[in-house]
Amino acid sequence: MLGSLALLAGPTYLWLLVTIFLPLMAMLYFSFLTIAPIAGPGGTFTLSHYVDIFTKPVYLINLKRSLIMGLEVTFFCALVGYPAAYLLARQIKNRWREALLLLVVLPFWSNALVRTFSWTMVLSDNGLLGQWLHVLWPGGPSLDLLYSYKAIVIGLVHAYLPYMILTCYVSLQAIDGTLAEAALSLGASHRQVFQRIILPLSLPGLVAGSILIFVPVVGAFMEPRVLGGQQGITFGTIIESQFTTSFNWPLGAAMGFVLLAVVLIVMALFFPLLRKHLN
Amino acid sequence: MSVVDIKQVSKRYGQTLALNNVSMTIAQGEFFSLLGPSGGGKTSLLRSIAGFVEPDEGSIEIDGKPMLNVPINQRDLGMMFQNYALFPHMSIADNIGFGLSVRHRSKAEINQRIKELLSLVHLEGYGERRPRELSGGQQQRVALARALAPRPRVLLLDEPLGALDKKLRDEMQIELKKIQREVGVTTILVTHDQQEALTLSDRVAIINGGKVEQLGSPREVYERPHSQFVASFLGNANFFTGVVCGQADGMTQIRLPAGQVIHSSHGAGRSIGSRVTAAVRPEKLHAAGSNGPGQPCNRLSGRIAHEIYAGNSITYWVEIGAQQVSLTAQNNTAPALSMGAEAHLEWAPADTIVLD
Amino acid sequence: MKALRAVFAPGYVGLVLLFLYTPIIVMMIMAFNQSELYQLPFVFDLKWFRALAHNDDLLEAAANSIIIAIVNTLLSVTLGTLTALALSRHHFRGKAWFELLLLPSLTMPWLITGTAMMLFFFWTGIGRGLHAILLGHVALSIPYVVFIVRSRLKAFNRSLEEAAQILGASAWQTFWRVTAPLLAPGIVAAALFAFALSFDQFVISYFLAPIGISTLPVEIYSAIRKGFTPEINAISTLIILFSMGLMIVFARLSKFAGEP
Structure with missing residues (x-):
């Protein structure tokens, strides 16, 4: 029995060991070294990378910036996505609902890079949005959003909105319709039904969606680079450049672990609610 | 086999x-x-x-x-x-x-x-x-x-x-x-x-x-x-707990706490003075005056506290001292008992089951 | 008031969809537009698709992507399905831990997964290249496969397998005649998901692709960074149509899979 179990699940865990767990351990090890032990004998033990991250403004400012970006993107996704999920789950019926839901999910299966890139064509001053705005409102203000923080947020909200709609939809449509009827029959107003029945019961979906969005957005580097231009420096892009251009792997590794710690703290804060959702 | x-x-x-x-x-x-x-x-x-x-x-x-x-x-x-x-x-x-x-x-x-x-x-x-x-x-x-x-x-x-x-x-x-x-x-x-x-x-x-x-x-x-x-678990039953006070001719007498004595044709071998519980099925009880089969010799009196109408049968709950006893009657010619009225319950000794 | 509400629901969802589709539609329009600088008015031209046919770098990267996606699908579906069977058909101590071990590759930012793999593969001599990219893609895909196949396993009652056994079927017969056919829609859905995940994967591939070898997303990224050519619009249009086609098949199947 144990043998068949090992035979069934063994290869998977072996694979994950080599590709996820050992690399993470190696990265942790690197983060405490002065130089990466790649070319020759390695560096010596140091805490300086972690000290740098928490003392030098360039890292702190960008960590804060990435965190704020994560929160903002998550917030806008919830603001736009929750009502859409609510309408899909509780107002729109049957065949329409299925078709609209499919349409929501579809773009999320097209290449993320390509979708991000296409925003450059929409947002630049001579892009589509700008050109149409000039046609509609000659002499109006120029709409040069590209290469700004706003462009990054728009691109990220666009990329992650379907996650929020989906997780909220799943928990909203799982709410038994008779609960709302019961509340109404007990004298609750529609507003009270929403506040006291629907919202609390759909909260796990909102939390799950928020985590699914916050985690990758905090570590985003492609979207800031493509849409942010000079403005596009985030904690994620700094990590990326440690590995691809500056070749300071130990510093990059330490930054990666700081980012991972932030992600874990956020997950730990919300885990009780998330577990409820998974069950 | x-x-x-x-x-x-x-x-x-x-x-x-x-x-x-x-x-x-x-x-x-x-x-x-x-x-x-x-x-x-x-x-x-x-x-x-x-x-x-x-x-x-x-x-x-x-x-x-x-x-x-x-x-x-x-x-x-x-x-x-x-x-x-x-x-x-x-x-x-x-x-x-x-x-x-x-x-x-x-x-x-x-x-x-x-x-x-x-x-x-x-x-x-x-x-x-x-x-x-x-x-x-x-x-x-x-x-x-x-x-x-x-x-x-x-x-x-x-x-x-x-x-x-x-x-x-x-x-x-x-x-x-x-x-x-x-x-x-x-x-x-x-x-x-x-x-x-x-x-x-x-x-x-x-x-x-x-x-x-x-x-x-x-x-x-x-x-x-x-x-x-x-x-x-199998059907319904009224339970009477009392003390064996007599054994004769295959009959066992059980004295209930309030002093009434009920008879059972089972329970041979129970020693006098031992404590026993007896069960009587509600459908084996008859209200005196209705045509019960055989010659019942158990008789308890009480007041009808409530009734449950179930179509083919009616169950009456009769208060006898501190105990409520249920009686189920077929919904046929038996005269309906009325709420609050005095009722006399009768049943045959063979239907008093002495439990282990 | 009632009429307003009747309009509001589809109206709002329509606006959200407009937001979601604007860049995609713009890209498709530009793929067929003659102007290199996205100038309007729109003039229909297929020249970017013709140019694409001669862009060897892009085509080679596309071929790499397709090969990796196919091998990734075969490997991750096999390993993931076996793991799903182990996790849902066996009860053992520490099972919760094994389930937990699937989560990191789902929930860590890809940036961290990718850089950790790059560092480790470099250090140990596994190196970078298509094999490394494949290692990474399979690691990302397995947990999704496990979850999709497991939810399918949960959807059909264990008593179906018990019924087969008591009717005289051996373990082998039970698997091939009952478990496998019932699992099939879930496995196909997982396969499509794994394919799409690998085909679209950029971050991991980016860190694991050495100079001179790339996958389609990596090639597109470097084209964007270098200064872009509208051929990217053309190939992106093809990718989007292809991915969406896959997704529609996936939706059909998962709907089928949802029925008990």
Whole structure:
């Protein structure tokens, strides 16, 4: 029995060991070294990378910036996505609902890079949005959003909105319709039904969606680079450049672990609610 | 001749003892029921016979052959599951033929058998349909046909009628009994429905807390329950606790706390002064003045506190001192008792069951 | 009021969809537009698709992507399905831990997964290249496959397998005649998901692709960074149509898979 179990699940865990767990351990090890032990004998033990991250403004400012970006993107996704999920789950019926839901999910299966890139064509001053705005409102203000923080947020909200709609939809449509009827029959107003029945019961979906969005957005580097231009420096892009251009792997590794710690703290804060959702 | 022989079987799940030293034998062709509340161990016992559960202790033999270490698929059993467990990706015919097909029987033989069984369960012409296209009752018949197709030594039924509504359930009970007689297969039924167990079975084992509370024919277990649990689980019962105050001519006298004396034709061998509990079925009680059968010699008086009207019968609750006693009368010519009125309850000593 | 509400629901969802589709539609329009600088008015031209046919770098990267996606699908579906069977059909101590071990590759930012793999593969001599990219893609895909196949396993009752066994089927017969056919829609859905995940994966591939070898997303990224050519619009249009086609098949299948 144990043998068949090992035979069934063994290869998977072996694979994950080599590709996820050992690399993470190696990265942790690197983060405490002065130089990466790649070319020759390695560096010596140091805490300086972690000290740098928490003392030098360039890292702190960008960590804060990435965190704020994560929160903002998550917030806008919830603001736009929750009502859409609510309408899909509780107002729109049957065949329409299925078709609209499919349409929501579809773009999320097209290449993320390509979708991000296409925003450059929409947002630049001579892009589509700008050109149409000039046609509609000659002499109006120029709409040069590209290469700004706003462009990054728009691109990220666009990329992650379907996650929020989906997780909220799943928990909203799982709410038994008779609960709302019961509340109404007990004298609750529609507003009270929403506040006291629907919202609390759909909260796990909102939390799950928020985590699914916050985690990758905090570590985003492609979207800031493509849409942010000079403005596009985030904690994620700094990590990326440690590995691809500056070749300071130990510093990059330490930054990666700081980012991972932030992600874990956020997950730990919300885990009780998330577990409820998974069950 | 015993087909299934269960010897001192115990099964523990963590802290709970699901089966506690259970023994019983089931005879060839018998319709045997395991009846009890959920969580009482009856399903564990059935699943032990099937092989899904491995007992910690004891042995289970089928046709004298110990089943320990015999794989499930070689035990030669048929089973109907609570949710029918029909294979959704196969036609009805393929479902029924599955057991023969995995035994590599010839196509012709399988088709012949499918035809026989479809006609046995009155589903001729349904062979090509899918399970989900059938109603609950029809699916249930398919499940029965599938279980019977390989001619199993023993048919196991795990709450097979639980999902049907009452009317259909009653019809299916008759059908099931008829088919079981026709096929003659030894059958073990797990149910929590006492009426179902009494209607269908040749013998019933009442199982509670992992133990056999009582085993016997439906008449025995209903008319002569050994314990308060069996008496109240099978139907309704009034309980009287008192002290034995006399033994004569096969009659036992029991003095109740308020001083009344009731008589029982059972309970011989109880010593005078011992404390006993007696059970009386509500339908065995008669209101004095109505035409009760025989010569009752038990008589208690009280006031009617409330009544429950159930169509074919009426149950009255009579306050006798601190105790409420229920009396069920057929809704026929008996004069209706009125609320608040004085009532005199009578019953025969033979109907006072002295519990162990 | 009632009329307003009747319009509001589809109206709002329509606006959200407009937001979601604007860049995609713009890209498709530009793929067929003659102007290199996205100038309007729109002039229909297939020249970017013709140019694409001669862009060997992009085509080679596309071929790499397709090969990796196919091998990734075969490997991750096999390993993931076996793991799903182990996790849902066996009960053992520490099972919760094994389930937990699937989560990191789902929930860590890809940036961290990617850089950790790059560092480790470099250090140990596994190196970078298509094999490394494949290692990474399979690691990302397995947990999704496990979850999709497991939810399918949960959807059909265990008693179906018990019924097969008691009717005389051996473990082998039970698997091939009952478990596998019932699992099939879930496995196909998982395969499509794994394919799409790998085909679209950029971050992991980016860190694991050495100079001179790339996958389509990596090639597109470097084209964007270098200064873009509208051929990217053309190939992106093809990718989007292809991915969406896959997704529609996936939706059909998962709908089918949802039925008990």
